[in-house]
Amino acid sequence: MRDPVLEIRGLRVDYGLGDAAVHAVRDVDLTLHRGEVLGLAGESGSGKSTLAYGLTRLLPPPGVISGGEVVYHPVDGPPVDVLSLSPARLRAFRWADTSIVFQGAMNSLNPVHRISTQLLDVIKAHEPRSAAAARLARARDLLRLVGISADRLESYPHQLSGGMRQRVMIAMALALEPQVVIMDEPTTALDVVMQRQILGQLAELRQRLGFAVLFITHDLSLLVEFSDRIAIMYGGRIVEEAPAADLYRRALHPYTDGLLHSFPALRGARRELTGIPGSPPDLRAMPTGCAFHPRCPRAFTPCDTDVPPLGRPADAPGRDVACWLHPVAEPVPR
Amino acid sequence: MRFLLQRVAFYLFTAWAAITLNFFIPRMVPGDPVQSLISRNQGRISADAIESLRVLFGLDKNQNVWEQYVDYWNQLLHGDLGLSFTFFPAPVSTVIGDSLPWTVGLVGITTIISFFLGTALGVGAGWRRGSWVDGLLPATTFLSSIPYFWLGLVAIALFAGPGSFFPSSGGYEPGLVPAFDQYFIPSAIQHSILPAATILVSSMSGWILSMRNMMVTVSSEDYITVAHAKGLSERRVALSYAARNALLPNVSGFALSLGFIVGGTLLVEIVFSYPGLGYQLFQAVGAKDYPLMQGIFLIITISVLVANLLADVAYLLLDPRTRKS
Numbered sequence: 335m336r337d338p339v340l341e342i343r344g345l346r347v348d349y350g351l352g353d354a355a356v357h358a359v360r361d362v363d364l365t366l367h368r369g370e371v372l373g374l375a376g377e378s379g380s381g382k383s384t385l386a387y388g389l390t391r392l393l394p395p396p397g398v399i400s401g402g403e404v405v406y407h408p409v410d411g412p413p414v415d416v417l418s419l420s421p422a423r424l425r426a427f428r429w430a431d432t433s434i435v436f437q438g439a440m441n442s443l444n445p446v447h448r449i450s451t452q453l454l455d456v457i458k459a460h461e462p463r464s465a466a467a468a469r470l471a472r473a474r475d476l477l478r479l480v481g482i483s484a485d486r487l488e489s490y491p492h493q494l495s496g497g498m499r500q501r502v503m504i505a506m507a508l509a510l511e512p513q514v515v516i517m518d519e520p521t522t523a524l525d526v527v528m529q530r531q532i533l534g535q536l537a538e539l540r541q542r543l544g545f546a547v548l549f550i551t552h553d554l555s556l557l558v559e560f561s562d563r564i565a566i567m568y569g570g571r572i573v574e575e576a577p578a579a580d581l582y583r584r585a586l587h588p589y590t591d592g593l594l595h596s597f598p599a600l601r602g603a604r605r606e607l608t609g610i611p612g613s614p615p616d617l618r619a620m621p622t623g624c625a626f627h628p629r630c631p632r633a634f635t636p637c638d639t640d641v642p643p644l645g646r647p648a649d650a651p652g653r654d655v656a657c658w659l660h661p662v663a664e665p666v667p668r
Numbered sequence: 669m670r671f672l673l674q675r676v677a678f679y680l681f682t683a684w685a686a687i688t689l690n691f692f693i694p695r696m697v698p699g700d701p702v703q704s705l706i707s708r709n710q711g712r713i714s715a716d717a718i719e720s721l722r723v724l725f726g727l728d729k730n731q732n733v734w735e736q737y738v739d740y741w742n743q744l745l746h747g748d749l750g751l752s753f754t755f756f757p758a759p760v761s762t763v764i765g766d767s768l769p770w771t772v773g774l775v776g777i778t779t780i781i782s783f784f785l786g787t788a789l790g791v792g793a794g795w796r797r798g799s800w801v802d803g804l805l806p807a808t809t810f811l812s813s814i815p816y817f818w819l820g821l822v823a824i825a826l827f828a829g830p831g832s833f834f835p836s837s838g839g840y841e842p843g844l845v846p847a848f849d850q851y852f853i854p855s856a857i858q859h860s861i862l863p864a865a866t867i868l869v870s871s872m873s874g875w876i877l878s879m880r881n882m883m884v885t886v887s888s889e890d891y892i893t894v895a896h897a898k899g900l901s902e903r904r905v906a907l908s909y910a911a912r913n914a915l916l917p918n919v920s921g922f923a924l925s926l927g928f929i930v931g932g933t934l935l936v937e938i939v940f941s942y943p944g945l946g947y948q949l950f951q952a953v954g955a956k957d958y959p960l961m962q963g964i965f966l967i968i969t970i971s972v973l974v975a976n977l978l979a980d981v982a983y984l985l986l987d988p989r990t991r992k993s
Contacts, residue, residue, distance in 0.1 A: 459904070
């Protein structure tokens with residue numbers, strides 16, 4: 335079970351170069367294991383989407399990867415360093431091994447091509463020798479997989495609802511049976527009913543096909559239910575990482591605690607919603623020490639001077655946190 | 669389909685309005701054709717001749733405007749555009765028939781070349797921002813801001829002249845008989861190089877610029893990122909995803925520019941004394957040749973309307989979102 339499929343080590347992503355560069359992702363370590371759902375949560379601007387774009391090398395300029403490595407472990411064969419792949423190898427790696435479902439459900443499909451064209455071209459690009467009839471059959475199966483009737487293949491994107499479009503994108507992401515599917519706020523643009531439906535479907539598909547999911551969202555409540563482990567990002571760093579149930583029951587980092595108290599629970603007793611005072615840090619002028627200390631209700635002496643390292647605290651085994659309240663007993667093994 | 673019929677009905681109405689205007693405008697201009705023939709011949713026409721000219725031009729009937737209008741339509745539907753004064757007694761339809769192929773040949777071919785070349789360069793410039801094609805943009809923008817005719821004058825001053833390969837005027841060597849043979853065709857091509865180059869240079873950059881800007885806009889769309897993430901080849905993303913979508917405004921622009929082939933480059937034809945429709949119109953205006961003017965205006969109007977219809981159809985074919993199902 336604990337077999338890594340994607341390892342991110344010390345990844346740094348900047349926007350811009352030199353002194354003017356903004357550090358959007360700072361020394362992020364994250365490991366995705368085979369077949370698990372890893373949730374990545376944080377406020378807008380915390381760097382979670384940048385992380386996803388960075389590890390697939392899709393960063394739009396002026397985004398630059400300034401350090402770290404991303405290692406992909408294929409089912410068979412030696413590990414691959416994604417960041418040093420040649421353009422041709424990178425193209426082969428994309429989608430076949432790691433596919434992405436993007437934030438903009440509405441704009442992810444090219445409006446002038448039929449669904450079939452867009453589903454088939456990715457299969458054709460990666461399996462140029464496959465027969466056209468086989469590709470078409472695969473495309474039909476994929477649509478059925480996400481609960482869309484196969485005759486929708488000939489539709490144009492504008493003829494589908496938002497939920498259907500996003501399901502088409504999920505079908506497309508699964509077209510080449512990748513080991514890793516990155517989902518960048520895949521349900522943000524949809525209403526809650528549709529959200530639930532799609533997530534349910536996704537969970538079921540994962541059971542059946544066994545791919546790992548890196549699920550990025552600002553909606554922590556969604557993750558608590560849906561993911562195996564949750565990583566919390568703040569100011570470009572991972573500040574806490576724990577199994578979903580543990581995190582929900584007891585948040586170690588005050589920021590996680592704040593996030594957990596900013597949405598209502600569907601079941602259980604009513605509790606007061608507090609939210610987090612202040613606003614996310616300005617990436618151009620990050621606070622010294624812990625990035626969260628200006629907003630932290632429990633900040634104390636070392637917080638404004640020293641950056642807390644991410645690691646296993648003595649008082650909570652099996653999880654990582656970067657907070658001076660829970661000093662690290664042993665640093666995370668690299 | 670319904671949409672198309674609506675458009676056709678709309679264009680028919682526009683054509684009617686344009687033809688009606690075409691009928692009234694010359695009648696509001698002071699003077700009449702006989703008067704202008706008299707002044708052209710400086711009084712050497714006898715009174716009898718003047719009277720017979722009046723009969724010939726239909727100015728003796730004392731019809732009211734409505735009767736004239738009905739007659740006008742009647743003639744129009746029979747393809748009769750009247751007699752030209754300048755090329756008297758040739759009918760207007762013959763004069764137009766003689767000069768239309770020259771204009772369509774010269775301006776039509778250059779418009780098509782200019783569109784395809786400009787769009788292709790625009791795709792390159794927009795896809796690889798900052799490459800050498802992009803560096804050409806200021807120069808082409810400068811060239812496009814120069815009026816055709818001035819560029820034509822400069823071209824004549826620089827390249828044409830005694831002993832030069834490029835003739836400075838006309839559509840073919842004087843003395844040749846227009847025919848598709850080995851003497852006439854090379855001569856016609858030789859005569860068309862300078863005017864064609866002039867039009868090409870000043871019209872192409874418009875296509876480059878608009879295509880480049882659309883490419884840049886489309887490149888930041890989500891579906892382009894998705895196409896990259898899908899691991900499609902760079903070529904496929906650039907052509908099938910970015911250029912395919914960026915092309916839409918350019919195609920409708922192209923269809924519209926087809927409508928201006930007939931009347932749009934009057935000045936180039938004047939500068940090069942090219943025997944096309946624009947040059948003919950220029951002569952007609954100078955000679956107060958109303959029937960010829962009317963005829964040419966009619967051709968221009970119809971070609972603009974047909975081009976508009978083409979633009980609608982092209983958009984319908986290229987952009988599925990405009991098709992209502």
